[in-house]
Amino acid sequence: MALPAFSAFQLEELLSRYEQGIDFHFAESGVDPLHLSQLLDWAGEEVRASLDATALNYPEVNGNLALRQLIADRYPGAGPENVLVTVGASEANFILAQTLLAAGDRLATVRPTYMQIWGIARNMGVQVDAFELCESAGWALDHDSLSAAVGDDTKMLAVVNPNNPTGAILSSADRAAIIAAADRVDAWLLADEVYAGAERAENAPETASFWGQYDKVIAVGSTSKAYGLPGLRTGWIVAPEALIEALWRRHEYVAVSGSMLGQKLAEVALSPTVRPKIINRTRGLIRGGFEMVEKFVAGHGNQLSVVSPQASAMCFIRTHLPISSAALCERLRVEQSILIPPGELFEAPDHLRFSSALPADYLAAGLQRFSTLLADIGEA
Ligand SMILES: Cc1ncc(COP(=O)(O)O)c(C=O)c1O
Structure with missing residues (x-):
């Protein structure tokens, strides 16, 4: 049986091509990464020494x-x-x-x-x-x-x-x-x-x-x-x-x-x-980030809607716009230096996957830029 032509993993291709050097990375699916120093501070001196050895x-x-x-x-x-x-x-x-x-x-x-x-x-x-x-x-x-x-x-x-x-x-x-x-x-x-x-x-x-x-x-x-x-x-x-x-x-x-x-x-x-310290940090980032996204979506109620996520660092926002979600994400990347994967990469057009478990000031600045483009695009 002949194998089908190879298909790339389009989501990961988008990330690896564009995530370096982007101003606002809202495409990563995890929480803001933990630093080694924090992990080792939580672990204590004995663990640090055993790692050295x-x-x-x-x-x-x-x-x-x-x-x-x-x-x-x-x-x-x-x-x-x-x-x-x-x-x-x-x-x-x-x-x-x-x-x-x-x-x-x-x-x-x-x-x-x-x-x-x-x-x-x-x-x-x-x-x-x-x-x-x-x-x-x-x-x-x-x-x-x-x-x-x-x-x-x-x-x-x-x-x-x-x-x-x-x-x-x-x-x-x-x-x-x-x-x-x-x-x-x-x-x-x-x-x-x-x-x-x-x-x-x-x-x-x-x-x-x-x-x-x-x-x-x-x-x-x-x-x-x-x-x-x-x-x-x-x-x-x-x-x-x-x-x-x-x-x-x-x-x-x-x-x-x-x-x-x-x-x-x-x-x-x-x-x-x-582990409990890490999970506590993760959940704090997820909660704080989604609260901001929820307000943002509510503030653009004629253009966006979202079902609140129960878990994960992200949500799947529905778009109600005169352009496709793929076109929106392309404009966000090229014009605003914001990286967001469109729903098309999940076989769910008219959506975007938005990752928000990030520091509040970074998230606020990125959402501000996102608003600028939404104002330009208008409603469906
Ligand atoms: C559901 C799911 N499985 C697997 C992976 C791959 O994760 P890892 O970094 O552990 O290879 C991801 C990464 O986004 C994911 O979201």
């Missing part, structure tokens, strides 16, 4: 045991043998697709979504079927579209929960429907949970993992989003042990291992003393 060797190829144990502790019933540490959630998703899918298979994925698995699968010759989150229902799952997207030959279902780009968290009824659909056809369920911990409400419980709710669940996590540490390039997969073995064999081809420093610092971030 670290040999910059390869770490354990499947992930240092101490880190795998800390990760496993967050997934009830999992042990370190259920964990593979990867180069970000990106490598995790990549090797999962490579290991579990083949040309001619079917993948069912939520839409809108972070389109990595989608694009990898398409490039492999896998048929991709979408099931929808419905904006008019507060981005709840459309159960009919789920039934239509999952067939007897579907090999994998993929969700991002909490969701990128909407910031929505699946309700327990929606989660149950997704598990039942996977179970009905004996498919894997890949739950990309990189935003768990990044809930907006101060005391919201952390979004529960799908792990443990069905025997073919794979949970993916990362230090990039809820922890504000994308530069560590450290992610993980939690899966049944036999699958971890198979993934580990792929990981040796793709990356050999992650980085020693990335893993040591991830250990610090996931430690019981430091």
Whole structure:
């Protein structure tokens, strides 16, 4: 079977081409990154000294045991043998697709979504079927579209929960429907949970993992989003042990291992003393940023609207404008030096993904410039 022509990951292409040197970067999907000095201040002198004494060797190829144990502790019933540490959630998703899918298979994925698995699968010759989150229902799952997207030959279902780009968290009824659909056809369920911990409400419980709710669940996590540490390039997969073995064999081809420093610092971030401080900071940035965006959107009520996100560093704003969201984002970039990904990159035209978990003065100045362009464009 001939493979389809290669399609680029357009969202990541937009970021890597334009994010350097832009005045206002509202396209990154995480919170304002944490500085090393803050992380180490929270960790204390003993940890700082032990890092100084670290040999910059390869770490354990499947992930240092101490880190795998800390990760496993967050997934009830999992042990370190259920964990593979990867180069970000990106490598995790990549090797999962490579290991579990083949040309001619079917993948069912939520839409809108972070389109990595989608694009990898398409490039492999896998048929991709979408099931929808419905904006008019507060981005709840459309159960009919789920039934239509999952067939007897579907090999994998993929969700991002909490969701990128909407910031929505699946309700327990929606989660149950997704598990039942996977179970009905004996498919894997890949739950990309990189935003768990990044809930907006101060005391919201952390979004529960799908792990443990069905025997073919794979949970993916990362230090990039809820922890504000994308530069560590450290992610993980939690899966049944036999699958971890198979993934580990792929990981040796793709990356050999992650980085020693990335893993040591991830250990610090996931430690019981430091983690609550990081999560508290993350949630503060998310709350403060969205409050400002909400006011901004309300102030442009004839041009923009938004369903409030429950989690993540961003929201998915609907545009009511005489131009497409792609054209708006292009003008924002070229005329105002503001980077925002348009909904077209999520197969959801007339939207933009706006990242706002950023320092208040930076966000205010960028929103001011955004207003200038909106005044020029006018209403639909
Ligand atoms: C849902 C989702 N999964 C995976 C990734 C990749 O993250 P990482 O930095 O861990 O590779 C991203 C990054 O934006 C994401 O939003």
